[in-house]
Every structure is written in structure tokens, then in C-alpha cells.
Amino acid sequence: MVGGMATLLNSPPRLDPSALVRPGRVHRSVYTDAEIFRLEMERIFSRAWIYLAHESEMPAAGDYVRRHIGSRQVILTRDRDGAVHAIPNRCSHRGTTLCAFDRGSAPGGHSCPYHGWNFAADGRLRGVPQRSNYEGVLELGDYDLQPVRVAAYRGFLFGTLDAEAVPLVEFLGHMATSIDDLVDRSPSGEVVCSPHVLRHHYRGNWKLSFENLNDTIHPGFAHSASVVSAKAVAAGLEEGEPLAASLGMMLANGKPIQFFQDLDMVTTPRGHSYIGGHMGASYTADTQSAYAQALIAHHGPDKAARVLGTDRHLMLLYPSSTWHARYQTVRIVRPVRHDLTEIIGYTFRLPGAPEETYRNAVEYCTGANSAASPVIADDLEVYERIMDGNGFDAREWVPMSRGLREDREAVPGLTRSPATSEAFIRNQFAAWADYMGAAA
Template sequence: MSINNSEIAQLVQPDRVHKSIYTDPEIFALEMQRIYGQAWIYVGHESQVKKPGDYHTTRIGDQDVLMLRGSDGKVNVVYNRCPHKGAQLVPLGDGNVGKFLRCPYHAWTFKLDGSLLSVPLRGGMEGTAFNKDDPMFSMRPLARVDSYRGFVFASQSEGGPDLVTFLGGAAGSIDNLCDRSPEGEVEVVGGVFQVMQQSNWKVFYENLHDTMHAPITHESSFMAAREEAAERGEMPFELLIMDGNGEPYEFWEKLELCAYPYGHGYMEAIFDPTAATRDPVSRVHFESLAKVHGEEKAREILGMNRHNTVIYGSGSPHTVFQQFRVIRPIAPDRTLIEIQTFRLKGAPEAVFDRALTYTNLINSPSSNVMPDDVELYRRCQQGNLTAGGEWVSHHRYGGTDKQTPEGMVSTNGTSELPMRNQFAAWKQYMLTDWNQEKKHVA
């Protein structure tokens, strides 16, 4: 039985969503078409393909794609498929193909932009409809590719907003991540963590701004950090970043949650933004920026108070600790998380060391914190398969959100505004054909 638009519309109410959104394979398949088949999705960072021939493989929804540095220096994004028999051109991962791509099946070769270069024994094609210049015989590029300060996004749709419009206020987090570098640039360094979670992809996005869960879900890690600190007589950075989850509800209620169109948003940072001139690592970082921009601008850059930013469909850049948690849906109950860590070019090495420490202790598969979330995501997935109820509640502080020029802001830091905003965007994606809108405009 096929689900229709009227039924889809009923799945999202102002203060609740139907549990089938997380579990139904048909809905998941439609998401791959209507969300990941249309929205701008983060592919990778330009630093992952530094030289001509360098490639980085990833997925946009259910599609394997290839980010490739061309001979002209341009970054291209194409589907990872040979047009002859459909073979995957390169294996998953990163590497360098040299001056051209060569299919391992029949040795068709392609330029670094995916266009056909040559076919073995081409005489066998004479007298047929084969035409070297026909796009069907080249690797297919994605409909649109654009880069924002080195972060490469692609869309499978010809229609829809341009990248800057799509990112909206969330672009400020990418700006701040780059501006924290004295050179204004970042690069992916240190490898990429991967975690396969037994849950729907949307649960992760909700949890990024779910301030109510932190002191409950992460009790074991922050209590252990406090016990260790008491024994030491001090709270070093390694323990401080775990201790932050243990703040009382009064702390979380004071935080600001911002929501933007297309499902994006951010939560106010939980760490003190004034630490730039006190903490030893932050101090040397501040000094390196002050040499370039002056002290006032350096304080402004390091004082941007954002914790987790959501770029819906792509993942979550974290400006303070230089990460991008890339979220890739695999199945209704399987989600691949990739954690990229960035070096701020020109910044003291201690700043990058601190980012690696945060990655290892908070977001790595073996950390003391991430397993708590992963287990609860799995439990949500399993619970929504039972007959225990039909709806998932998003009632908290419903109806109190404030409109801003850029979107919405919460009146309380424990509001479920982010969830309501994400599912309003989900509904819009699922009911809108960007290509059809483009035809109407034309």
C-alpha cells in the first residue's frame, strides 16, 4: 500500500508526530527521495581532496557519491557509478585516482569531472547509437554542487533555494568555525570516527538540542567525572567537558534555542564563552587571533555562544571543539555517524590537541558519553515498534516560541521548539517538489 500526501500531512501535528515516521520503511524510502533527493546535503570538506585526483566517497541519502578534485582544481561531485555496466568506480573511503578514473570492470576511463575519456576497442561501438559526447556515457554529476568556506554541499534537485539561502542562520556556525582560525581556514585532520547506530536518523537531530536529557542520560559519566575531580582536588579539562552535562535544570532552562527554516538551528553553548582570556589553551588561541584581528574582534569570534548546530539532513558542526558530526541514514533503524575533526590553520597546536581530546572523550565510539545516547536512541527505536501508543510528544513549551527575523527562538531552554521546527521542515520537504516549483517560476 502506497502512502499519499494527505496521509503524510497527518503524521506531523503542531505538538506531536506519529511514531511511524521513525519505523516505516515506505516513509524512509520517501525521505530518500523528497528530503535527501532535494535538500542541500554536506558531502565533505575541500581539504579531504587537496590534490587533483584525490577523492572522498560518501552518501547522500541512499546514493553513493564521489567528491573529486579535478585537474582544473575544481571540486566535482558525481554518482559513484560507471555508465557502462553500473560498477562502482572507486571503493569506499579516500584515495587518489591519478590523472583519470578507470573502471575496474571493462577499463572505461573518465576525466576527473566524470566525463568519458575513452572506451577500449572503440571500433566495436561503430554503427551503434554510442556517442562519446552523450551524457549517458559519462559519470552523472549531481544536479547542483556548491561550497561554503570549504564545506562542500550538493543537491540532487535542479530546483530549490541556493546554498546560502538554504543554510540561512546556520551558516554563521560555519563562519565562526573558520573564523577561529587566524588564517580563516580549517582542514579535516586526524581521521574520521564512524559509529553505526541502531536507530532512525531523525532521533539524533532531535537529541542534539534536547536539553532535558543531559542530566539524566549522562548521569554515570558526569558523576564519575566529579568523583575523580574530588579525589584530585581539581577539575581538569578532560573531566570538565563531562561534568557539563550535570548542570541542574535551572541552568538548562536559561539557555537559548534558535530555530531556522529548513529544519536548522542551534542551542546556546554550555561552556563559559568568557574563558577565552583565562583558560591556558584558550588564552594562546585568543592571542593568535588578536594578532590578526585585534582583541575586540578576537573576543567576538571566541565569544560566539553556540554549542550544537543542526544543518538538517547533513549533521552538526560544533564550532568550539572543531567538529562536524555527519549523519547518514542507512535504513529506518540504522544511521551512520561520522565525526570529522578540524584543525584551525595558523592556530596553536594545543587548540587542535584539545579538539581531539573532546572528540575522544565525548563523541568517539569508546567515549564515556556517546554510548549513553546510542543506547537511548536504540530504546526509542524499539519502543516505537510496540503497541504502547501511536504518538511522540513535542508538547513542552508549545505555543510559547517567539518569532525572529531569521526564524524562532525559545522562551525556555528546555523547550521542544527544535523538534517542532525540524518536523515542520520534514513535512514541508515531504510535500514539496522543488523541481516542479522551478518549472512554475520559469
Template sequence: MHTEPFEARLNDLVHPDHVHQDVYTDPEIFELEMDRIFGRAWVYVGHESQVPNAGDYWTTLIGRDPVLMVRDKSGAVNVLHNRCPHKGAKVVSEGCGNAGPLFRCPYHAWTFKLDGSLLGVPHRSWYEGTGFDPKGESFSMSSVARVASHRGFVFASLSREGPDLKTFLGGAISTLDNFADRAPEGKVQVAGGVQRVWQENNWKLFLENMNDTAHAPATHESSWAAAKQTAQSRFGGKSPFQLHIIEGNGEPNAFWESLDFRCYDYGHSYFDAIFNAPGDRISLEYRQQLDAAYGKERAGEILKLNRHNTVFYPSCSPHVGFQQMRVIRPISVGRTMIEFFTFRLMGTNDEFFQRTISYTNIVNSPSSLVMVDDVDLYRRCQEGMHSDGGKWISHHRNYGRDIKGDHEIIGKGVTELPMRNQFRAWREYMQAPGGGDGRAATAAE
């Protein structure tokens, strides 16, 4: 039982090289995260290609607030609270669809324009002489406080205060630019629906693992060892694509140590690619398409910027090389839903897209040979943190060896710098209202 004031206890949970396990297990802390982190930060909502036509909508969550992204008749993309102002009912059910020219609440048939403003209520005469004001904001579907997009990637914030989206994304914004630039037409499209994985762990464990290179050889040994053995016995060591993307997790320590990490304000980070598509016919045809679209010099620059996982804290992690987006949806202190979206690079052929689908199914899907290892370890961490075997979680790896850049902190590939960077942002967000906005000073450790 904790006796000290809650705000004072928050200040002692996060240290530069270790954190208290309560940040993963305490329901009260989780509730505060939903308010002070997901209620303040820019959170990834979706991609504009998910709502191509007027009336198209996509439902999702910001923290635990149900929202919907919708394209209106003018072509603008809005993000609205999925809530009828009458009785609070969700106006549309979960998923996606087309609302037509208006939204209609299924409970009492109030209708709303695609920008959320009230269109009409049945039996208007019943409201005459009351305080009902059809032009009042409180009788419309509320817009989320702020909405902005970059290269078609839509983010929203529940807070009217804080940095604009470009400032928030900071040095990591180049990942989204590169994502779109890799398409010969300069834009991408969500394709193939969404896959969901329910995880029995705190949401922060997933984000930390996205930039944890030290776990791969151990956690995924069963799959990469089998892939290497199969490649040798059946293909003479020349791995086809499906094996190539598995066995990359089995690289020696020297390989992992050579990778660069870049960390930024607000908890964002990325690191170098750990494997690339083999130089086969499909890859050659793609390079020819890129050369034709941009010229050889520019195409080379685009492909040279090659990253594995980028973390946009606290809500998503794009993988540019194989066109994936993983989105974090916290459900409770010990339960998280992860959504996986696959993108088509516009201007590429279907064979190239099928390679992207293969990567999704083999590495990220619920039936993946790789993801299952991570999900099991996340659960083990969550369960182990409830024991009396200790109270602190170590983030000591390569502590004190990171280098301060102009607007970033740089570390080598076995460092736990990204975890420390995420918790610097966490601590800033979790300050009392009126305190931090998630910006962690980029100072060398």
C-alpha cells in the same frame, strides 16, 4: 494495516506538538524520505581540505546514493555519482585516495576525466555504427545536480530545483562562518581521519538529540557524576580539561533553562555553548594567536559567538567550540551511521589540536564515556516505538511559549522547539512531488 491512501496518511502523521511513531518505524516512509528529503535538500558532502590535490577524492552518500567529491586539474571541487555509465559499477571503492589524472572503472576499463566526462573506452572500433556517443552525457560519470560550498564546507543537492545554498543555510550560516573565523588563518582543515558509529535507530532521533538539552543531566548522569566526584577528590574541585567537558552535562535545571535556541527555515537550529575550555595556558596562547590575526576587538567578537550544537537539517551537526562535524548517513528505517570529523584551526599549534582530539575521543568516539549513553537510548526509543503501548511521540515541552523573530523562532533551553521545527520542515519536504521544498514558515507557535 493501513487502509487510507498513503499521501493522505502522511498529512496526519505530524502535528504541531506531537508526531506519530510511524515516522520513525515505517519502511515505506523511510524510502520516501530518501527521495523527497535527501533527494531535494542540500546535503553536506565534505570539506574541501579532504581533497587538497588534483585527483584526490572522498567517497560518501547523499541519502543512499554513492557519490564522490574530487578536485580536478583546474582546482575545482566536483561531486560525481560514483557510478560507471557502462554497467553501473562503482568506479572507486569506499574511502579516499588519489585517482591520478583520470578515473578508471575496474570492470571494463572505461576511463573518465576528473570532471566525470568520458575519456576513452577500450577497443573503440567495437562501438562503431552503434548508438554509442562518446560525447553524450549518458556515457559520462554524471555530476550531482547542484554543488556549492561555503567557507570550504561542500554541500550538494540531487535536485536541480530549490533554493541556493546560502538561502538554504539561512540564519544558521553564521555557524560555518564562525567555525572558519576561529582559525587565525581564517580556514580549517579536516585532520585525524573519520570515526564511525553504527546506531540501531532512525536517523531523525540523532538530529533531535543534538538540540535536546533536557536529556543531558539524566542520560549522562553516570559520567558527569563520576567526573565531578573525581574532580573533587583528586583535584580539589578544579577540573582538568578531560573532566571539565564531561561534568558540564550535570549543570542544574536553571542553567539549561537560561540557554537560547534559534530555529530557522528548512529545519535548522542551534543553541548556546554549555561549556568552554578552561582558562589555562593553552587557551591563553590561542587567544593571543587570534588577537594577533584579527585584533583584540574582532577576536573578542569571534569568541563571543559561542554555540554548542548546530543542526543543518537533514545531514549534519557542527560543534564549533571544539571543531567537530557529525554527519548523518541513513542506512535503513532503523539503522544509521554517524561519521565524526575533527578539524584543525589553521594557524594554531599542535597542543591546541590535541585538545580537539581529546574532546572527540572523550565525547563523540565509539569508545566515548558520553556517546555510549545516547546510542543506548536511541536504540531503546527505536525498540519501544514498535510496542502497542501508544502511537504518538510528544513534543509538548514549552509548546506555545516560543517567540517569533524577524527570520527565526526563539526558545529557551528546555524547549522542544528544535524538534517541532525539524518536523515542520519534514512535512513540507514530504508533500507530494511539486509541493514543498522544506521551507517551514517561521511563525510563532
């Protein structure tokens, strides 16, 4: 097992997670220890609100999608009255998973493939074949699937296994404004999830992805080869030949560090964060006049100007998802094992916006989420090398102290730091220690 023995001998007690996080550093076992991962599933992914799906993925009665809350599979269903439920993807008889597809329609409810037990959209056990065998033995109601708590924010559905969890809006806090940012970009008020989904994975811990996405120092190093290659191609263009958007995105990683030092990073309670936008006009203009006009018609000029003037880069909604409002992309971070993580990318159409707006979203999501993206390939390589290097005990503690004394402003519910700071990682581990500290 990776890291096992050395961790036991040299380090703080491994089952006391609060001892693994210290100011400005964490113990390497938070990435490499399978037992820590098991505790994370129990204490973090069972307590936080986890992003699951958008309502447009299941528009009609009987529609469903299959998702994960940590290690648990859930089916999100829409019943005949239009209400959404989340039920465990597990037959209450022998434990067989009910549903094998990521999305579909089951107007007749979900039937177990093993003995045909049938469940309604709300998890109620509707029927069991050969009822006579159970005469006086089995009450159907005792075997209903216990629904998971679900809540929506502007059409985005979240679930939590914790009946005591704070309301979703409180969990989101200031970060709700980044979801508003996505929805408000629609000239019709609607957003529709594309059926085409991009999945990639890496042999590494789920937290590595969260710790990379708002790290503005690594691109100048990890992605330098793509910058070099994009520049080489740009230099060879014919006179007047425009640079492709995909190359603009690669070049955006080559900005000087001072640019990011001047940019703001915002961290909020429960591990969330975002940084200011930085791809801007060097990537794609999404303020085409037809789009701007449609937005003004919907919101009025003042609000439309505010929406178009908002430029945030990724919003990290700890621990489940990362959001890019400007390019209508949401990614689910799915922890599979301590050393295996899947990232699932969704794009959204904004009905009423020109086709170009959707194309920009597709372009961004492909560049930011395909395993074949030169930028992503570099990140995946780094994640796996971090796992390799932390798998042995040359050094026990991982520093995350960059910008520790550089916070710019702290008000209740929100801290501002330079975008070069590791404040967002420290903030994630503050939340981590909070969730992990106490047994359920």
C-alpha cells in the same frame, strides 16, 4: 518488518506523510517504517543541500573523497584546473561502483574495475576499451556521469540532487554564522580537516540523533551515571590534582535544568537550530593567550573579541550534519536504513593556532563522537530503545510539545526559545513535512 501491519490498520495513510505530523506530535511510523525512509531519501535527501566535505580533504588535482547524499554514493573530485565536481559513484555501463575508498588520489581519472570504462574528474566518459565493438552504436557523450550540483561556503562543500534548489547561502540562512564562527576562529583564515575520522553507528533512525543533540533535558537523566562516576573520581583526587578535561565534559551534563531554561535556543527555517554554549570553562579554555594574540593579529581586537566571545553549542544543519564551531568538529549524519544510522566525526586544525587548540578539538570530538564515550554509549542505548518501543503499537503518537508556549521571540528567519524547549524538534518536523508533503 518493524511496525508494518499495525501502522496500516490504525494510523493515517502511511504514504501521506503530511498526515503523520500534527501540532506538537508525530506518528511513531516516521521512525520505524522502511517505506517512509525510502520517501525521505527521495524527497528530503534529494532536495536539501547535504554537507559532503571540506576542500582541504582534497587539496591536489586528482584528489577525491567518497561521500553519500542519502542512499546515493558520490565522488567529490578535483580537476586539473582546481575545480571541484561531484559525480555519481556508479559506472554508466553496468552500474558498478567506481571507487572503493573514502579518500585518495586518481590523477588518471576513475576507471571501472569491471570493463575499464574511464571517467574524468568532471564525469566525462573518456574512453571505453574495445571501441571497435561499439562502432556506430555508442556515443561516449551519452554515457557521461551526470554531475551533482555542488557549492562551497567558506571551504565547506555541499551537494544537492535538486537542480531547482535555492542557492546554498539561502539554504543556510542565519546558520551560515555558525560556519563563520568555525572559520573565523582560525588565526590564518584557513581550516584543515584532520585525516583521522571517528565513526559510530546505531540500530535506529537518523532523526533520533538530530532530536537528541540539542535536547538539554535528557542529560540529567540519560547521562546521570557518567556524572555520578565523574564526581566519584573527582572526589578522590589528591589535593591540587587537576580534573581531567574529559571528566569536565561529563560533569557539564550535570548542570541544573534552570541553567538550560535561561539559555537560548535558535531555530530557523528548513529545520536548522542551535543552542547557546554551556560547556564553557568547565570543559577547556580555548582562549589561551597565545591563541588570542594570534587571533587579534589576524582580525584586529574588535573582531577577535567578538569571535572569542561567541559561545554556541551544536548547530544542527538539517538533515545532514551537526557542527561545533568552538571545538572545530563537524559530524555527518548518514542515514543507512530506517533502523540504521552512521555518524562520522571530523576535526579541523586551525593553522596558526597553538597545538592546544587542536588538542581541545580532538578531546571534544572523541568525547562527543566515540562509541566508547560513556556519554555517547548512553545516547546510543536510548536510540535503540526508542526503536524497540515504537516498533509496537501501544501508542501511535509521540508528543513533542515541551515548551510549546514558551517561544521568546520570532522574527522573519529566526525564532528564539528556551534551550529546554522541544522547539528544535518541532522545527525539524515542520521542515520534514514541507519536504515530504509533495511528490517530486
